[in-house]
Amino acid sequence: DGGITQSPKYLFRKEGQNVTLSCEQNLNHDAMYWYRQDPGQGLRLIYYSQIVNDFQKGDIAEGYSVSREKKESFPLTVTSAQKNPTAFYLCASSIDHLPAGTFDNEQFFGPGTRLTVL
Amino acid sequence: QKEVEQDPGPLSVPEGAIVSLNCTYSNSAFQYFMWYRQYSRKGPELLMYTYSSGNKEDGRFTAQVDKSSKYISLFIRDSQPSDSATYLCAANDYKLSFGAGTTVTVRA
Numbered sequence: 001d002g003g004i005t006q007s008p009k010y011l012f013r014k015e016g017q018n019v020t021l022s023c024e025q026n027l028n029h030d031a032m033y034w035y036r037q038d039p040g041q042g043l044r045l046i047y048y049s050q051i052v053n054d055f056q057k058g059d060i061a062e063g064y065s066v067s068r069e070k071k072e073s074f075p076l077t078v079t080s081a082q083k084n085p086t087a088f089y090l091c092a093s094s095i096d097h098l099p100a101g102t103f104d105n106e107q108f109f110g111p112g113t114r115l116t117v118l
Numbered sequence: 119q120k121e122v123e124q125d126p127g128p129l130s131v132p133e134g135a136i137v138s139l140n141c142t143y144s145n146s147a148f149q150y151f152m153w154y155r156q157y158s159r160k161g162p163e164l165l166m167y168t169y170s171s172g173n174k175e176d177g178r179f180t181a182q183v184d185k186s187s188k189y190i191s192l193f194i195r196d197s198q199p200s201d202s203a204t205y206l207c208a209a210n211d212y213k214l215s216f217g218a219g220t221t222v223t224v225r226a
Contacts, residue, residue: 040126040218041218042122042124042206042216042217042218042219043162043206043214043216044216045213045214048213058213090161090162092161097212098212100150100210100212100213100214102150102152102167102169102210106164107164107214109161109162109163110161111159111160111161112159112160112161114159
């Protein structure tokens with residue numbers, strides 16, 4: 001089955017710890033994205049990658065880091081510098097970066113990881 | 119100010135009613151406008167998209183864009199309990215900008 005997977009589904013972290021969220025896709029997509037979703041705020045872009053070994057900051061990159069060593073993988077690390085990390089994190093991929101989000105270049109979303117900081 | 123504004127609701131309607139969802143946006147460079155549907159604890163899925171101003175119909179769903187007033191709408195006719203979800207509007211320039219999402223409940 002082709003698709004995009006995220007793991008784990010639920011994650012608990014103590015304050016001061018770094019944690020890495022996994023995102024894998026087998027759709028052969030060049031572009032991958034990380035979003036954060038908070039109640040009443042919609043989706044906000046953290047980082048995106050247009051191609052392997054390249055990534056760009058989104059609107060809220062502070063306290064997060066990413067890598068794109070393989071086309072199919074785009075892990076997100078939530079560092080201890082992120083002041084309010086409790087949120088629902090969504091990974092997405094598309095054939096390429098532009099134009100973003102249309103039917104010809106739809107962003108497919110994974111099922112999400114809910115991160116809770118204790 | 120957010121680039122795409124959406125009333126988060128929640129919105130509750132009886133089965134068979136018309137659901138009307140709206141967003142406004144501020145960036146004149148937006149050309150593509152989208153509606154996503156997100157079921158609870160799932161990732162969003164693309165429902166409809168419209169390029170520039172105009173209407174687009176797909177079954178019970180109609181998307182409208184009025185670029186002169188920077189207004190985006192989604193109408194769901196003959197709503198069903200399975201339509202209960204959060205609906206997010208979005209628009210793009212070099213990236214997608216999302217509204218806050220409106221949670222819709224269709225009561226059987």
